[in-house]
Amino acid sequence: MIDVTVRDEVALVTLRRPEKLNALTSGARKDLAAAVRAHGDGELARGVVVTGTGRAFSAGEDIDQAVGQSLVDEVDSFQDLTRAVLETRVPVVAAVNGLAVGGAAEWTLCFDARIGTPSAEYFLPENHIGLSISNASSYLLRRLVGGRALRLVLDSTRLSAADALASGLLDEIVEPDALMDTAIGLVHRWTLPGTATETHLKLLRAPLEEVERAFAAETEAARQVDEAGLARAGMERFVSRDRT
Template sequence: MIDVAVRDDVAVITLARPEKLNALTSAMRADLATAVREHGRHTRGIVVTGTGRAFSAGEDIHQAVGRSLVEEVETFHDMTRAVLETTVPVVGAVNGLAVGGAAEWTLCFDARIGTPAAEYFLPENHIGLSISNASSYLLPRLVGARALRLVLDSARVSAEEALALGLLDEIVAPERLVEAAIARIHHWSAPGAATAVHLALLRPSPAEVERAFAVETEAAGRVEASGIAQAGMSRFVNRARG
């Protein structure tokens, strides 16, 4: 479930499934892409945040077991594509833990502001899944050669570590998080600013992003065909039930 409210001409999209740490079902992913496309045309910018102690636990693995991993990955890709199609700034307000596909989604945002409780966690490698959201291109663009370690280690990255790496641009108090993100958008989109032009010039190359989508979809097909993806997701679900 997602909530959307327009505040000071900025669309605030809130992941609102706190009882599941805002884990993203396929329906939520489609709704997010739709909301970004809609509000990316009619507002000064978009803020994305979460409810509760997590930004998002990423893919809802309980729902994904038995489903086509390729189809699941492609819905994540469309969330990233939707952000990069906008002509307004998109800022992540990372209120807590950001996992997997949700963490990867933030990589295409124009800025990421976190609280001290923010964490990044890319667990796919040790589950037997593959990364998505063009993160094979976007993560090295942000953190350089350290991208490989972040993916292979599957370790949690604290807010301070994320700031040092470039995953976060700023850390603010929790009560200021959304306001700070809105203020950043207002500063960037002041009347007379050439913001749309510079977003087009400086955002990740659409061609490179689409190339990354293609190789990531192919990689998802490989881990699915090998059986390690479904085995890893089943282990995760059974461990959670236990």
């Protein structure tokens, strides 16, 4: 379900599971992290762009698969996606073609830019499902939206593209047929010969040590909601509702 190509010296990582809104299995998350790492040292590409197919960027975790699994293990594999991006030496851009949910929406928070289309949406449903947030979003979300972070999480907010742009979750909105060219063009602009982009990525990205502290706190939170039975009950309610 992961397609990786290099176009105009930029690695395009595309989620291709539109029938499931590009929901991410544990295997897909490992493949995504590997794809980012494989193109993140600047040897094979000047940057990385991640996008989806169909009407979603990604529905986040594949809850059908996750029911009955350890929430801690699921959270750990999502967090490694964030770690993979922050370890790169090149710009990483999210081309948000549609709905971005839960862990997938949270993953984009560590990207260097998030470009959306008018149909892009951000949805953070975890609180109302009994799940805990991940991907260091307990730290990264506040960096982007400030004091609105708590309400966005507690309300399980779903934001339109315009609202996501206004809040800082998106940096730009373009028409669908311009999405990939815009993302590739941004990478090109940031990596012109003579630019100090790698240095500024190190200076301005979220410090990895702060992110790792957030990972640890979020892993403990996942353990608590899992042991309390909230996660399993919430996912079972979600799956049941989805099939009716």
